[in-house]
Amino acid sequence: MERHHPRRWLAAFGLCACLVGPALAEPAIEVFTTAGEPAVNVPSGVAVIELDAPGRLDAELSQDLPADPDVAAALMRERMSTPEWQETADRYADSYLGLARAWQLGLEKVPAVVIDGRYVIYGQPDVAEALREAERLMGQEGRR
Numbered sequence: 001m002e003r004h005h006p007r008r009w010l011a012a013f014g015l016c017a018c019l020v021g022p023a024l025a026e027p028a029i030e031v032f033t034t035a036g037e038p039a040v041n042v043p044s045g046v047a048v049i050e051l052d053a054p055g056r057l058d059a060e061l062s063q064d065l066p067a068d069p070d071v072a073a074a075l076m077r078e079r080m081s082t083p084e085w086q087e088t089a090d091r092y093a094d095s096y097l098g099l100a101r102a103w104q105l106g107l108e109k110v111p112a113v114v115i116d117g118r119y120v121i122y123g124q125p126d127v128a129e130a131l132r133e134a135e136r137l138m139g140q141e142g143r144r
Contacts (some may be wrong), residue, residue, distance in 0.1 A: 027129060031113040032102050040111055041126040049098035051110060057091055 042048055050056075061079075065072040079085060085130040088137050106113060113121045113130040123132040 009044075027115045028117065030101070030114040030117075031127060032098075032107055033110045033113065035126070037110055038125050042129070046127055049101060051099060051102055053095035054092065054099060055094055057088075057095060063089070 008074055030043050030049060031040055032046045032049050032051060035050055035056060036052065040048060043051070063077075064074060102112075104118065107114075107120065109122055111123065111125045113124060113127055115121070115131075115134070119134070121130040124133060
């Protein structure tokens with residue numbers, strides 16, 4: 001069951017609090033996507049979480065492993081003993097934190113623009129346009 005439009009209305013309503021009044025801080029924005037989606041137009045300073053990053057990292061690490069499981073395990077142990085491995089481990093940690101964040105937010109599809117961790121605009125790969133869409137929806141709601 002798709003809850004696409006109700007979330008957009010919720011996003012627009014909640015975004016109102018973020019956009020009204022100069023005393024309020026600028027909203028925190030996160031963008032969730034995958035490498036297979038169209039390019040996302042994101043302003044600097046906005047977090048982009050690619051939900052397929054762990055799988056891509058798995059594929060990258062297993063690309064040259066031999067078919068024999070014992071030899072592959074020994075090769076991985078060797079790789080994990082190098083100083084460069086910490087960077088790979090950090091990439092894994094970051095990618096799985098992104099997955100956990102998407103699960104925590106209850107995201108259903110990508111791209112998803114999340115505002116202040118509570119409001120979601122689905123299907124818009126341009127952050128500025130997603131914010132304009134939220135403003136338009138708020139304006140429509142205000143006229144009802």
